[in-house]
Amino acid sequence: MTTANPTPASYDNDNIFAKILRGELPCHKVYEDDATFAFMDIMPRADGHTLVIPKNPSRNMLDVDPKDIAAVMETVQKIARAQMTAFGAEGITIQQFNEPAGGQVVFHLHMHVIPRHDGIKLKPHTGDMADGDLLAGHAQALKKALGTSE
Numbered sequence: 001m002t003t004a005n006p007t008p009a010s011y012d013n014d015n016i017f018a019k020i021l022r023g024e025l026p027c028h029k030v031y032e033d034d035a036t037f038a039f040m041d042i043m044p045r046a047d048g049h050t051l052v053i054p055k056n057p058s059r060n061m062l063d064v065d066p067k068d069i070a071a072v073m074e075t076v077q078k079i080a081r082a083q084m085t086a087f088g089a090e091g092i093t094i095q096q097f098n099e100p101a102g103g104q105v106v107f108h109l110h111m112h113v114i115p116r117h118d119g120i121k122l123k124p125h126t127g128d129m130a131d132g133d134l135l136a137g138h139a140q141a142l143k144k145a146l147g148t149s150e
């Protein structure tokens with residue numbers, strides 16, 4: 001066994017979610033406030049799979065400011081409640097991965113918020129890309145449940 005290294009790797013300003021936050025890459029936005037941003041996962045593990053990220057740069061749980069964790073979790077709760085309504089969910093799974101060894105693929109902190117139904121297994125992590133129109137419809141359904149649709 002090697003000695004644990006408590007120093008996390010540094011934040012990369014060019015990660016995919018940083019580009020989404022800057023509007024340089026498209027996404028299906030669900031919700032935004034001063035500190036957080038929520039959008040549909042492009043490879044959903046179930047219909048309605050949403051990602052919640054802080055606007056401030058942080059790589060993962062190892063370097064994030066606790067205030068940003070608090071803001072993110074408030075938004076996670078909003079999204080989870082909206083998913084119960086929008087997708088008739090029977091439960092919600094929340095996942096979060098840190099560093100490659102922990103399963104992290106994109107290095108801007110994010111929480112996965114996933115609607116669940118009894119007996120339906122999750123699809124694979126980073127599996128198939130979903131159809132854009134389907135994701136747009138799911139984002140719209142969530143905005144309606146949040147009371148923020150135009």
Ligand code: 5GP
Binds near residue numbers: 040041107
């Ligand atoms: P993690 O870093 O938590 O292991 O996984 C990254 C997540 O981001 C995966 O669920 C993957 O489907 C999602 N993802 C990767 N690239 C994109 C992208 O360009 N847009 C969106 N909306 N999601 C992405």
